[in-house]
Amino acid sequence: MQTFTRGTIVVEFADFSGLMVRHEHGLSADGIRQDRYWVRTPDGEMPLDVYGKKLQVNRGDKISVLYACLPGGALKRAVCVFNHNDSQFTELSDAKGLYREMLHGSASPVPFLLCIATSTIASGVFGWWGAPTGFVVYFLLKAKEAKGKALLINDLGLHMEKLGKRYVREDSLRNVSRLLARSV
Numbered sequence: 001m002q003t004f005t006r007g008t009i010v011v012e013f014a015d016f017s018g019l020m021v022r023h024e025h026g027l028s029a030d031g032i033r034q035d036r037y038w039v040r041t042p043d044g045e046m047p048l049d050v051y052g053k054k055l056q057v058n059r060g061d062k063i064s065v066l067y068a069c070l071p072g073g074a075l076k077r078a079v080c081v082f083n084h085n086d087s088q089f090t091e092l093s094d095a096k097g098l099y100r101e102m103l104h105g106s107a108s109p110v111p112f113l114l115c116i117a118t119s120t121i122a123s124g125v126f127g128w129w130g131a132p133t134g135f136v137v138y139f140l141l142k143a144k145e146a147k148g149k150a151l152l153i154n155d156l157g158l159h160m161e162k163l164g165k166r167y168v169r170e171d172s173l174r175n176v177s178r179l180l181a182r183s184v
Helices: 095-102 119-126 170-183
Strands: 012-027 033-041 044-051 062-070 074-083 088-091 112-117 136-142
Touching (some): 012 044, 033 062, 044 062
Antiparallel strands (some): 012 033, 012 062, 033 044, 062 074, 112 136
């Protein structure tokens, strides 16, 4: 589980990878199409629920799933999926969606994060190669009070600005720094 380790834990992020083995579909109580994909992982079969979106994945495809949940594991929501077989990245929740789904009762402004997790997702979207397995990059999207909150990368204790060339290419690091500068 990837979390804040300083400041307030607002949302926790985790990911899993495996083979898609089964697909079920139906309608939610609101009448929105709901698809449930079952992913076989080393820890057993994990469900992936997708609402109102088409996910391009076939039985037997290897996928990585990033999800967000409230501290303690409540109210899990998939954020994005990467299909390793065809290098297809699908975003399932944006920052506004996560806020509506998970943080709508929050009284104070909090940092919003969009996560791109696992080295394969990071390399597929941003061309980052050589990142260690489980590498997680937190992108600050909106943060009125976020400058004092430290973000850690994959429990390595490295702040974003301290990442070196051995983890990401220098040009990618500049892109991340530029994104962060615009967002904070």
